[in-house]
Amino acid sequence: MILQNPLTIYKPPYLKEAFFLVVFAIMNGEKKRGEVGMVGKVQNQYQQWDTLRRIAETLNQSEDVRPLLQMVLKELLQVTGLSTGWIFLVEDEPEYTTVAMHHLPPALTTDQARPMCQGRCWCLDRVWDGRLHKAVNIMGCQRLDDAVKYQWGDTWGITHHATVPLMAGGEVIGLLNVASPGKENFTNEELALLQGVAYQIGTAVKKTWLVEAQQRRAERFSQLDEVSRAIWSFRSEDDLLEQVVHLVATSFNWPLIALWTGQGKQLKLHTFSLDRKVTQPENQSPTESLGAVGKSFLQQEAILSTDELQGISSLWPDCSVVAAAPLSMRGESFGVIVIGSDHPRNLDISDLDVLKALGEHLSLAIESGRLEEERERLLISEERNRLARDLHDSVNQKLFSLSLNARTAKGVAPKENEMLHEALEDMEMLSREALKEMRSLIWQLRPAGLENGVVSALHRYGTRLGLTLEIVVEGVVSLSRNVEETLWRIGQEALNNVSRHADTDQVYLYLSVRDEKICLQIKDNGRGCVNPIGEPKRGLGIIGMKERAQLINGSFRFDSETGLGTIVEVSLPYTEGKEEDDEISTCG
Incomplete structure (x- = not known):
């Protein structure tokens, strides 16, 4: 009946299973040793149960780790009669944090407890070496030895302490250290009790961390909802890229936020925020030199890393962990x-999950924006083409007819009627001028970007993609609007393919005139684009380029080899512009 009383008195809701296991271990150990009589054994067990009960009750009083550990350390020292204690939470070597201290001697509290917050010691080294798995006596404490050696102050005669690993799920997450003046040894019973307390503390800390992580995750996703709505409100990709880092920095408490953009082998640091101070350094670096950043970009996966900090450490030397998500x-x-x-x-x-979701929202918003821009561009292009056709088929032809009629009438009019001749000559001249202006207007309705010719347009487009173009033009010829637009669209798609797939930024563009045809060749020395059996891949982009060329009786060639690059070549018949009704442009 006596053995049942502690269990009847205390049924801890938070750590009940841990408590029962510790009690069973203590009872079993006492039964085997048989070092004391039955009465003393029961009394000792009851005291141990009461100690564990009081510690468990203390552990239930807070959900914040530091106050929780400070309270439980104070309670433990009070019920055990020990005078001094401290608790470390340990991380990867050599990182640790002193989270609780109670009634330390002056030698250890000097200079704002600097001896407890810096340096190594035997117990921490044993944790990092993987050799500390149970409560032990520390015969000599390095911190206390240093206190005596360097005369930091009074140690109250404390020379030894017990150290107990805080365990959770088989992992050592911290250390419990206790001591008293003149106490040089802790009995097996005392160490067993301390081990039981440490197990309770470790379990409580781990559960507290899990609760905090869940709360933080919920808060993060709530903040993400607000940020995503703001992201989708942007209509311009450039505006979004400029503002998204500032938006994230003001919504989350992450110290560092950075956005890289790029293609292939290079990434450019577009925007960077440290402690909510946003800059746009636009530094460019090889992708493979950026550690977790480059790895996330190349492998298209979200990464959480503490050791692949290249590219970040130069921006913020204190950074010890990064999370990266691809766009x-x-x-x-x-x-x-x-x-x-x-x-x-x-x-x-949880932070990585939020960042990954943020990257997906950002990617979708940018893709949606680009599709919307492309849709608007196509609508504008269609409207331009419609207007050009209407003007060409109606007004342009009528002006041409008016000019011919005026010339014919002038030829049959009586020569002696000078006023009529002058009127007809003025009519012919005005109709020709109007025809010339109409052709100019029709020419201005070409696809946007071709104002200075197809070569200049492709050069600007490639530069915008981050490519370096070497351009050679041989010959000068006047191009019809259809030919020029076809060259422009095929050149765009070819440059896009280099940017996305070639893994190089060097492009050779060759435009030549031969045999009444104009030939555009775009070549790179990249990795090639072949399928598993070694043949060039022919996706929708390649098919589209071929169809464009065939629509105006042209030819198309696509050739690619692994490691040797890719060649896109199109040959189109051109119009010299001798016909009255054809709008023309000069290539080159």
């Missing part, structure tokens, strides 16, 4: 969004 569109990466912190525990898998 991708149609299976191709075009950027990376990155967050970082100066403490590994400040970023976890």
Whole structure:
């Protein structure tokens, strides 16, 4: 009956299972040793149960780790009669944090407890070496030895302490250290009791961390909802890229936020925020030199890392952990969004999940914006073409007819009627001028971007994609609007393919006139674009280019080899512009 009383008195809701296991271990150990009589054994067990009960009750009083551990340490020292204690939470070597201290001697509290917050010691080294698995006596404490050696102050005669690993799920997450003046040894019973307390503390801390992580995750996704709505409100890709880092920095408490953009082998640091101070350095670096950033870009996966900090450490030397999520569109990466912190525990898998979702929202918003721009561009192009056809088929032809009629009438009019001749001559001259202006207007209705010719337009477009173009033009010829637009669209698609797939930024563009045809060749020395059996891939883009060329009786060639690059070549018949009704442009 006596053994049942503690269980009847205390049924802890938070750590009940841990408590029962510890009690069973203590009872079983006492039964085997048989070192004391039955009465003393029961009394000792009851005291241990009461200690564990009081510690468990204390653990239920707070959900914040530091106050929780401070309270439980004070309670433990009070019920055990020990005078001094401290608790470390340990991380990867050599990182640790002193989270609780109670009634330390002056030698250890000097200079704002600097001896407890810096340096290594035997117990921490044993944790990092993987050799500390149970409560033990520390015969010599390095911190106390240093206090005596360097005369930091009074140690109250404390020379030894017990150290107990805080365990949770088989992992050592911290250390419990207790001591008293003149106490040089802790009995097995005392160590067993401390081990039981440490197990309760470790379990409570781990559960507290899990609760905090869940709360933080919920808060993060609530903030993400607000940020995503703001992201989708932007209509311009450039505006979105300029503002998204500032938007994230003001919504989340991540110290570091960065956005890289780029293609292939290079990434450009577009925008960077440290402690909510946003800059746009536009530094460019090889993708493979950026650690987790480059890895996320190349592998198109979200990454949480504490050791692949290249590219980040130069921006913020104190950064100790980063999370990176790719920005991708149609299976191709075009950027990376990155967050970082100066403490590994400040970023976890929940932050990575939020960042990944943020990257997906950002990618979709940018892709939607580009599709909308393309739709608007097509609508404008269709309207331009419609107006050009209407003007060409109606007004342009009528003006041409008026000019011919005026010339014919002038030829048959009586020569002696000078006024009539002058009127007809003025009519012919005005109709020709109007025809010339009409052709100019029709020419201005070409696709946007071709105002200075197809070569200049392709050069500007390639530069915008981050490509370096070497251009050679041989010959000068006047091009019809259809030919010029076809060259422009095929050249655009070819340059896009280089940017997305070739893994190079060097492009050779050759435009030549031969045999009454104009030939455009775009070549790169990249990795090639072949299928598993070694043949050139022919996706929808390649098919579209071929169809465009065939629509105006042209020919198309696509050739690619692994490691040797890709060649896109189109040959089109051109019109010299001798016909009255054809709008023309000069290539080159």
